[in-house]
Amino acid sequence: MSHIDILVATTSGNTEYLADQLSDQLIAAGHTTELHYEPDYQQLMTGDPAIWLCCIASHGAGDYADSMLDFAEQLSAQQPHLPLLRYAVIAVGDSNYDTYCAAGRDCDERLQQAGATRLVSRLEIDMATDDPEQKSTDWLRSFIAAL
Ligand SMILES: Cc1cc2nc3c(=O)[nH]c(=O)nc-3n(C[C@H](O)[C@H](O)[C@H](O)COP(=O)(O)O)c2cc1C
Numbered sequence: 001m002s003h004i005d006i007l008v009a010t011t012s013g014n015t016e017y018l019a020d021q022l023s024d025q026l027i028a029a030g031h032t033t034e035l036h037y038e039p040d041y042q043q044l045m046t047g048d049p050a051i052w053l054c055c056i057a058s059h060g061a062g063d064y065a066d067s068m069l070d071f072a073e074q075l076s077a078q079q080p081h082l083p084l085l086r087y088a089v090i091a092v093g094d095s096n097y098d099t100y101c102a103a104g105r106d107c108d109e110r111l112q113q114a115g116a117t118r119l120v121s122r123l124e125i126d127m128a129t130d131d132p133e134q135k136s137t138d139w140l141r142s143f144i145a146a147l
Pocket of ligand 1: 009010011012013014015016057058059060061062063065092093094095097098099100101102127
């Protein structure tokens with residue numbers, strides 16, 4: 001049994017809905033979760049062992065969606081060292097934008113730079129073509145297997 005902090009970057013709610021569903025599936029698989037709809041940088045940066053599932057929608061010109069803008073700014077400015085963190089990223093976007101999934105890709109890169117361990121490869125969900133629930137449910141199996 002693991003505890004998973006689910007960090008959510010959303011503006012219009014799609015990613016929040018997706019994160020809720022993934023949380024339910026993790027709980028059904030015997031894990032515990034905490035959903036962070038507006039992730040608090042100080043609260044999460046404890047330096048203790050942790051597992052993050054980052055569900056990140058891109059907005060603007062490849063920016064993080066509103067609910068995680070503050071967190072992303074601090075992550076970029078403070079460049080923390082997070083060797084005890086294990087994580088995975090689900091990047092949500094729309095391939096009609098040149099900056100497709102840019103925020104999720106940025107998050108993945110920054111956590112790598114922080115020395116965190118990526119549990120499974122980043123999932124990218126294209127809202128223009130994909131079925132988000134199906135795709136994320138399939139991916140979650142490999143995430144759970146890696147815990
Ligand atoms: C104003 C606006 C800007 C967007 N910019 C991007 C972008 O730069 N890159 C991308 O991949 N998707 C972009 N998208 C698509 C969103 O990521 C997509 O609609 C997603 O489902 C929004 O998730 P949310 O409802 O959780 O905020 C944009 C959408 C809007 C409405």
